[in-house]
Amino acid sequence: MPNAYCLLLPSSVPRTILHVDMDAFYASVEQRDNPALRGKPVIVGGGWGGEHSRGVVMAASYEARKFGVKSAMPEMQARRLCPQGVFVRGRMDVYSAVSHQLREILTTFTPDIQAISIDEAFLDATGVMHAHASGLALGGAIKLAVRRDLQLNCTVGVSDNKFLAKLASDLYKPDGLGELREADAPARLAPMPVTVLMGVGPKAAASLARRDLRTVADLRAWLDARDDAQVIREMGEHALAWRRQCLGQDDRPVRERDEAKSIGKERTFGEDVAAPEVLRATVLGQVEETTRRLRAAGLKCRGLTLKLRTPDFRTYSRSAMLENPTDETTRVWQAAEPLLATWLSQHPGPLRLIGVALHDLTSTGQLELFGADPKPGRVDAAADAIAAKFGKGSIRRAGAIERDRNRRP
Numbered sequence: 148m149p150n151a152y153c154l155l156l157p158s159s160v161p162r163t164i165l166h167v168d169m170d171a172f173y174a175s176v177e178q179r180d181n182p183a184l185r186g187k188p189v190i191v192g193g194g195w196g197g198e199h200s201r202g203v204v205m206a207a208s209y210e211a212r213k214f215g216v217k218s219a220m221p222e223m224q225a226r227r228l229c230p231q232g233v234f235v236r237g238r239m240d241v242y243s244a245v246s247h248q249l250r251e252i253l254t255t256f257t258p259d260i261q262a263i264s265i266d267e268a269f270l271d272a273t274g275v276m277h278a279h280a281s282g283l284a285l286g287g288a289i290k291l292a293v294r295r296d297l298q299l300n301c302t303v304g305v306s307d308n309k310f311l312a313k314l315a316s317d318l319y320k321p322d323g324l325g326e327l328r329e330a331d332a333p334a335r336l337a338p339m340p341v342t343v344l345m346g347v348g349p350k351a352a353a354s355l356a357r358r359d360l361r362t363v364a365d366l367r368a369w370l371d372a373r374d375d376a377q378v379i380r381e382m383g384e385h386a387l388a389w390r391r392q393c394l395g396q397d398d399r400p401v402r403e404r405d406e407a408k409s410i411g412k413e414r415t416f417g418e419d420v421a422a423p424e425v426l427r428a429t430v431l432g433q434v435e436e437t438t439r440r441l442r443a444a445g446l447k448c449r450g451l452t453l454k455l456r457t458p459d460f461r462t463y464s465r466s467a468m469l470e471n472p473t474d475e476t477t478r479v480w481q482a483a484e485p486l487l488a489t490w491l492s493q494h495p496g497p498l499r500l501i502g503v504a505l506h507d508l509t510s511t512g513q514l515e516l517f518g519a520d521p522k523p524g525r526v527d528a529a530a531d532a533i534a535a536k537f538g539k540g541s542i543r544r545a546g547a548i549e550r551d552r553n554r555r556p
């Protein structure tokens with residue numbers, strides 16, 4: 148797919164994967180927006196109706212969790228456990244707006260994000276680690292940005308894979324930051340209950356307990372004493388996956404951004420290119436093409452990411468968020484150009500590939516209350532019409548023509 152926008156790194160490059168999880172998300176948003184709720188056992192749900200209500204707990208603040216209140220618990224039970232609880236009606240529109248803001252914050256760190264719920268995401272930071280002292284330093288920077296911009300706390304787990312990153316954020320909750328690397332995983336997992344493994348729910352745990360397998364170490368010893376055929380015979384095929392998990396191994400990728408949600412264009416050079424004017428012209432041409440596709444689809448973008456691959460196959464990305472959604476070539480270029488200029492000033496060496504992706508797409512421009520002069524839009528519309536009629540090469544910005552000139556021998 149032309150939109151495909153993923154890290155293609157040799158498998159030998161160690162990954163840095165982060166799991167970001169907001170703390171008691173709905174309840175924390177309520178406490179943030181209503182200071183009277185701070186420090187109180189806040190229980191968020193829908194349609195609290197008092198004594199005979201059949202409401203269900205959507206989220207509980209840490210103060211309420213101390214009483215045993217959990218999400219998905221019936222309201223009646225929560226009221227019994229925590230009579231002094233403050234029952235608040237959930238405001239999903241607010242939570243989803245905050246979730247969107249969270250995503251924007253995370254996008255400034257890396258474009259490789261997989262949202263797994265309204266308040267949780269995996270980040271593949273492998274391609275941006277040159278900019279951070281360590282995975283923990285990056286996690287700390289994310290926590291600071293979230294607190295600064297949202298006035299909310301999150302927990303960040305850092306690892307080489309998704310399984311351990313999520314486990315780390317569970318371990319260090321709330322308001323935590325912790326690392327659980329694959330190298331340390333066998334020893335650290337050993338004393339933990341088997342339920343830390345993926346796919347070991349209460350039912351599987353009960354069946355393992357009947358064989359006296361309660362910790363990861365128990366299960367690992369049991370698996371080590373058997374070959375695959377025996378494991379399948381005695382426990383089923385799903386048990387084979389636990390072999391690797393007991394060692395903390397997991398090579399699932401952080402799924403790239405939904406393709407429908409980004410429009411991208413990239414180019415691998417026949418020969419690595421260092422000339423800034425060629426790189427600049429290439430990116431300008433890509434901005435022209437992607438914004439044209441944006442307009443053709445009736446979309447606007449708020450985010451853009453520049454993707455750069457060096458001759459040693461390391462892939463980097465640089466992202467920017469625009470103040471307002473746009474579909475204008477000039478405005479996207481105004482954001483892309485400084486990203487490229489900064490990159491070139493720091494990394495003057497040649498590039499193997501360069502690309503642009505537009506994301507955070509919306510189908511309306513209604514947020515653009517203080518829109519720019521309408522003239523640029525008219526210029527783009529005219530350029531699109533000419534391109535549609537006479538072909539893409541018929542109208543180009545002067546800078547983009549430079550690229551073609553340099554491409555010829």
Ligand SMILES: [Mg+2]
Pocket residue numbers: 168169170171172266267
């Ligand atoms: Mg959470």
